[in-house]
Amino acid sequence: MNKPKLNRRKFLLVSAVAGGGVLIGYAATRPSRHRRANDSLASDNERFVTSWIRLQPDNRITVYVPHSEMGQGIHTALGQMAADELDAAWELVDIEQAPATDLFANDAIVKGFGGELLPPFLMGLVNASALTVARIANLQITGGSSSVRYTGENTIRVAGAAARQMLLQCAADRWGAAVDECTTELSHVHHSASGRSIPYGDLAEAAAELEPPAVPVLKDRSQFTIMGRAISRRDIPPKVDGSAPYGIDAHSENMLYAALRLAPVFGAKLASVDATEALAQRGVRKVVELEDGYAVVADNYWRAKQALELVKAEFGPTENDRVSSAELAERFDSALAEDNSSRDFESGDADAALEDAQDVFEANYRVPYLAHAAMEPMNCTVHIQGDRADLWTSTQDALGIKGRVAKVAGLSEDDVTFHHSYLGGGFGRRLPFTWNVIDHATLIAKEVAMEFDAPVKTILTREEDMRQDYYRPAVHSNFKAALNAEGRVTAWHNRFTGPIQVPGAAHIPYAIPNQSIRVVDVETHVPIASWRSVDHSQQTFFIESFIDEIAHRGRTNPYQLRMELLEDHPRHRNVLQVAAESAGYGSGLPEGRALGIAVQESFGSIAAQVAEVSIGEDGRPIVHKVTCAMDCGWVVNPDTAEAQIESGIIFGLTAALYGAITIEDGRVVQGNFPDYEMLRMADSPEIAVHLVESGNAPGGLGEPATPPVAAAVANAIYILTGQRVRELPIGDRDFSTSRSLAGRI
Amino acid sequence: MATFILNGETRELDVEPEMPLLWALRDELGMTGTNFGCGIGNCGACTVHVDGNALRSCVTPVSAVEGRDITTIEGLASVAGGANDLSPVQQAWIDYQVPQCGYCQSGMIMAATALLARNPAPTDEEIDAGITNICRCGSYPRVRKAIRALASV
Numbered sequence: 001m002n003k004p005k006l007n008r009r010k011f012l013l014v015s016a017v018a019g020g021g022v023l024i025g026y027a028a029t030r031p032s033r034h035r036r037a038n039d040s041l042a043s044d045n046e047r048f049v050t051s052w053i054r055l056q057p058d059n060r061i062t063v064y065v066p067h068s069e070m071g072q073g074i075h076t077a078l079g080q081m082a083a084d085e086l087d088a089a090w091e092l093v094d095i096e097q098a099p100a101t102d103l104f105a106n107d108a109i110v111k112g113f114g115g116e117l118l119p120p121f122l123m124g125l126v127n128a129s130a131l132t133v134a135r136i137a138n139l140q141i142t143g144g145s146s147s148v149r150y151t152g153e154n155t156i157r158v159a160g161a162a163a164r165q166m167l168l169q170c171a172a173d174r175w176g177a178a179v180d181e182c183t184t185e186l187s188h189v190h191h192s193a194s195g196r197s198i199p200y201g202d203l204a205e206a207a208a209e210l211e212p213p214a215v216p217v218l219k220d221r222s223q224f225t226i227m228g229r230a231i232s233r234r235d236i237p238p239k240v241d242g243s244a245p246y247g248i249d250a251h252s253e254n255m256l257y258a259a260l261r262l263a264p265v266f267g268a269k270l271a272s273v274d275a276t277e278a279l280a281q282r283g284v285r286k287v288v289e290l291e292d293g294y295a296v297v298a299d300n301y302w303r304a305k306q307a308l309e310l311v312k313a314e315f316g317p318t319e320n321d322r323v324s325s326a327e328l329a330e331r332f333d334s335a336l337a338e339d340n341s342s343r344d345f346e347s348g349d350a351d352a353a354l355e356d357a358q359d360v361f362e363a364n365y366r367v368p369y370l371a372h373a374a375m376e377p378m379n380c381t382v383h384i385q386g387d388r389a390d391l392w393t394s395t396q397d398a399l400g401i402k403g404r405v406a407k408v409a410g411l412s413e414d415d416v417t418f419h420h421s422y423l424g425g426g427f428g429r430r431l432p433f434t435w436n437v438i439d440h441a442t443l444i445a446k447e448v449a450m451e452f453d454a455p456v457k458t459i460l461t462r463e464e465d466m467r468q469d470y471y472r473p474a475v476h477s478n479f480k481a482a483l484n485a486e487g488r489v490t491a492w493h494n495r496f497t498g499p500i501q502v503p504g505a506a507h508i509p510y511a512i513p514n515q516s517i518r519v520v521d522v523e524t525h526v527p528i529a530s531w532r533s534v535d536h537s538q539q540t541f542f543i544e545s546f547i548d549e550i551a552h553r554g555r556t557n558p559y560q561l562r563m564e565l566l567e568d569h570p571r572h573r574n575v576l577q578v579a580a581e582s583a584g585y586g587s588g589l590p591e592g593r594a595l596g597i598a599v600q601e602s603f604g605s606i607a608a609q610v611a612e613v614s615i616g617e618d619g620r621p622i623v624h625k626v627t628c629a630m631d632c633g634w635v636v637n638p639d640t641a642e643a644q645i646e647s648g649i650i651f652g653l654t655a656a657l658y659g660a661i662t663i664e665d666g667r668v669v670q671g672n673f674p675d676y677e678m679l680r681m682a683d684s685p686e687i688a689v690h691l692v693e694s695g696n697a698p699g700g701l702g703e704p705a706t707p708p709v710a711a712a713v714a715n716a717i718y719i720l721t722g723q724r725v726r727e728l729p730i731g732d733r734d735f736s737t738s739r740s741l742a743g744r745i
Numbered sequence: 746m747a748t749f750i751l752n753g754e755t756r757e758l759d760v761e762p763e764m765p766l767l768w769a770l771r772d773e774l775g776m777t778g779t780n781f782g783c784g785i786g787n788c789g790a791c792t793v794h795v796d797g798n799a800l801r802s803c804v805t806p807v808s809a810v811e812g813r814d815i816t817t818i819e820g821l822a823s824v825a826g827g828a829n830d831l832s833p834v835q836q837a838w839i840d841y842q843v844p845q846c847g848y849c850q851s852g853m854i855m856a857a858t859a860l861l862a863r864n865p866a867p868t869d870e871e872i873d874a875g876i877t878n879i880c881r882c883g884s885y886p887r888v889r890k891a892i893r894a895l896a897s898v
Contacts, residue, residue: 071845071882232842239847240835242778242818246848249777257772282761300760301781302768375782375790375848375881424780424848425881462783639842643887647845650883673787673879682873684885 059201070423073640085160100398100418145700161216230639247394262293265666341518348514353491357482376424380441383455400432463671472531487554505535544598544711583610596715605699613716619736648705656710657731752820762808789878792852799859845882
C-alpha cells in the first residue's frame with residue numbers, strides 16, 4: 001500500500017444514493033471521508049471513484065473489501081461484484097482489505113440485518129443494549145454469512161455501477177458524444193460510432209469532478225460477465241507457498257513473546273504468584289500479573305511457554321469451583337420442568353391440542369458446549385510506543401478490535417494502527433465481544449512498554465485456546481407432539497434452554513396448526529458466544545430429528561411428511577426434492593446402509609441434506625456420503641460456494657460425531673485435539689453439492705450448510721438401528737446391539 | 746549451537762538443544778510459513794521435511810535435526826526444481842482450489858508431498874492413512890481430489 005499522503009487535493013465522489021432514499025456506503029452521510037480517503041491512500045494521479053474503488057493511471061483498479069478473509073473467498077467474491085458492475089478487466093483488478101479506519105466502515109451489514117441493532121450473535125450478549133447506531137455503523141464485522149448478501153449487494157455492486165456510469169459520462173463529455181452512444185468493456189469506454197476508446201485510468205481525474213449518479217443502475221443477471229463464474233480465489237496462491245500472513249505471523253527482530261495462563265475456573269481471580277524460578281530462565285524478560293491470570297514474556301515463544309510452567313500461582317475461590325456438566329444438565333432439566341418460559345412463537349392452542357389428541361409423545365434432546373478450535377490459536381501482537389500503538393491480530397472485526405485495544409491501552413483510536421492479516425479460521429471466535437486474549441495482550445504490552453520498546457506477541461497454547469473460549473451454548477430441548485387418529489400431527493410443543501442468539505432459529509417451517517415454542521433462560525458461568533451457524537446448529541438437530549420422530553410415529557415416510565407439511569414453502573420442497581433424488585432416496589442401497597434427510601433455512605439460504613450411513617463392525621456410525629442441495633438465490637462464485645458447503649458439512653459433522661466440551665470442578669476438561677477430536681481425512685465423507693438457483697437474492701453461504709447434517713445422520717441411524725439419537729456427539733457410541741428398521745419404513 | 750541445512754542453506758543457531766524446530770524456525774529465523782496448531786504433534790500444521798520425510802516440527806527438538814536437511818513450505822518450490830516455479834503439489838492445490846483459511850495447508854502440502862514421494866499412486870485408503878493432518882475448514886474432499894490427480898499423472 002502507498003505511504004499515507006498528507007497533501008490536499010480535490011476530492012472525488014461521495015458514494016451513491018440508491019432508490020428509496022436509502023444511503024449506500026457511508027460517504028453520503030459523511031462527505032469528508034471521501035476526501036480523506038484520497039488524502040491518505042491515493043498516490044499522485046490515483047483517484048477514489050467511490051469509497052471502495054481506486055483507479056490508477058496504469059488502468060489498474062483496486063477494490064477495497066471491508067471484510068476479513070478467513071477462507072470463505074470473500075475478497076474474490078466482492079472483487080467480482082465490483083469488477084462486474086464496473087465492466088472491468090478482471091486481470092486489471094487488485095483486491096485489498098480496507099484499512100481499519102472509519103473511512104472504510106461499512107453500514108450495509110447493519111441495514112441488512114434490518115435496522116438499528118445487529119442480532120445478538122454479532123453484538124455479543126454483553127452490553128449489547130448500550131451500543132448505539134453511531135457505534136455499530138462503524139463496523140467492519142465479518143459474520144452472519146452476510147458479506148455478499150448485504151455488503152456485496154448493497155454497497156460494492158452499487159459502488160461499481162456508480163463508478164462505471166461516471167466513467168461513461170467523462171468519456172462522453174470528452175468526445176462530445178451522448179452517454180448512451182458509449183459503452184464499457186474490459187476497463188475501457190468505447191464509442192463505436194467514431195471508433196474511439198479510452199482506458200478508465202485516463203478518465204480518473206475527470207471523474208473526480210463529477211457528482212455521483214443518484215440511482216446507479218445495477219446490471220441484470222443476464223448482463224453478468226464476472227459474477228456467476230468459478231473464478232480462482234486471489235488468496236490461494238500465497239496460501240500454498242507459505243507467504244500468506246496470519247495474525248500469528250507478525251514478526252520483527254526485537255519481538256517479545258508472551259505465554260498466558262488464565263484462571264481455569266471462569267471468573268476466578270489471581271491470588272498469588274511466585275515467579276522466581278521462571279524469571280531465572282534463559283530469555284525470560286518479565287512476568288506480568290493480571291487480574292485473572294499471568295503471563296511470561298520472553299524472547300522466544302517456546303521459552304515463554306516453558307517458563308510459564310515454572311510459575312507457582314494460585315487462583316482465588318469462586319462459587320463455581322464445584323460445577324460440573326452433570327450439575328449443569330440437572331440445572332437445565334429442572335429449569336425446563338419449571339417452565340418459567342418466555343414466548344418464542346405460538347400459534348393455535350397447543351395445550352388444548354395435546355389434551356384432545358389420540359396420541360401424545362415426548363422427547364428430550366440435548367447437545368453439549370462446543371469450542372471453536374480454529375487452527376490458528378488465539379493470538380494478538382501489540383506494540384505500544386508512548387501515545388500510539390501498532391496492532392496485529394486475526395479478527396472478524398478490525399475496527400472493533402482496534403477500538404477495544406485503544407480503550408484498554410488508554411489511547412485514542414486514531415493512534416492505534418491495525419495491521420491486516422488473513423485469519424487461520426474464525427467460526428465466530430474472532431467476532432467482537434469475545435475480548436479475552438485481546439484485552440490480555442494489550443495489558444501485557446502496556447506493562448512491557450514500561451521497560452522495553454518491542455512488539456509483544458501473546459499466543460494461547462492450544463490448551464488455553466480450548467479452555468478459554470466463548471463456547472457454543474449447551475442446550476436442552478423438550479418436545480411434545482400430538483397426533484390424531486389418522487396419525488396426522490396436530491400440535492408441536494417445544495421448550496428449550498436459552499439464551500436465544502438468533503431469533504427464529506427454533507421456529508419451524510412446517511404447517512402444524514397448533515404450536516407453542518418457548519425459551520427458558522438458564523444462567524451458567526460458562527462464557528458463550530456464536531459458533532458457526534449459531535443457534536441453528538443446535539435447533540436444527542432438534543427440530544429435524546423430532547419431525548422425523550413424528551413421521552415414524554405416524555407411519556409416514558419422513559421425506560413425504562416434510563413435503564406435505566411444507567406446502568407453503570416451495571423453496572424448501574425444491575431443495576428437498578433435489579437432494580433426495582440425487583442421493584437416490586427411496587431406491588436401492590448397498591446392504592446395511594440407510595439414508596437420513598434434513599432441511600433448514602438459515603442466513604437467507606435453504607439447505608437440504610441426505611446422509612448415507614452404515615454401522616461399522618465396532619458398532620460406530622460411518623458416514624459414507626452427504627448430498628446437499630442448497631438454494632442460496634443466485635451465486636457469485638460457484639466454486640467458492642461449493643467449498644463453503646463442503647466446509648460447513650464437515651464442521652457440522654465434526655460436532656455431531658466428536659464435539660463435546662465438558663465441565664468439571666468449574667473448568668473445561670478438554671485441552672487439545674486428542675480429547676476434542678476433529679474429523680480427519682479418513683472419516684471425511686464423499687460430498688455431493690447441488691446449487692439450486694432460485695433467482696432470489698443471494699443468501700449466505702458460510703454457515704447454512706452446517707445445521708442440517710447432524711439430524712440427517714441421526715435420522716439414518718434410526719432407520720439402521722431403531723435407536724433415536726437425542727444427544728450428541730455419537731461418533732464413539734456403540735450401536736451394534738440395535739435392530740435395523742430398514743425395509744419396514 | 747544447533748546446525749542444520751534449511752532449504753539448501755546452512756544455518757547455525759544459538760538455542761537450547763531441546764527447543765522444538767518449529768519455534769527455532771518461527772521465532773529465531775522468522776520463517777513463518779510453518780504453523781503452530783497444537784504443540785503436541787497431533788494436528789500436523791507444523792509439518793516439515795527432514796531428509797525428505799514428513800516430520801512434525803512442534804515436537805522435534807533441534808538436537809534431533811543436527812546436520813540434517815530441512816525443507817519448509819518456503820523451500821518446497823526451489824527444492825522441486827525451478828526457482829520461482831511451484832512444486833507439482835502446490836500447483837495442484839491451486840488447480841483444485843484446496844485451501845480455505847489456509848492455516849493448515851503448509852503442513853498439508855508437506856504431508857502430501859512426502860506421501861507422493863514414497864508412494865506416487867496412493868489408493869484412497871493410503872491417502873487416509875498418509876494424511877492425518879487436521880483441517881478445521883474441511884478441505885479434505887479437495888485434498889483428496891488433488892492427490893488423486895497427482896497420482897494419475
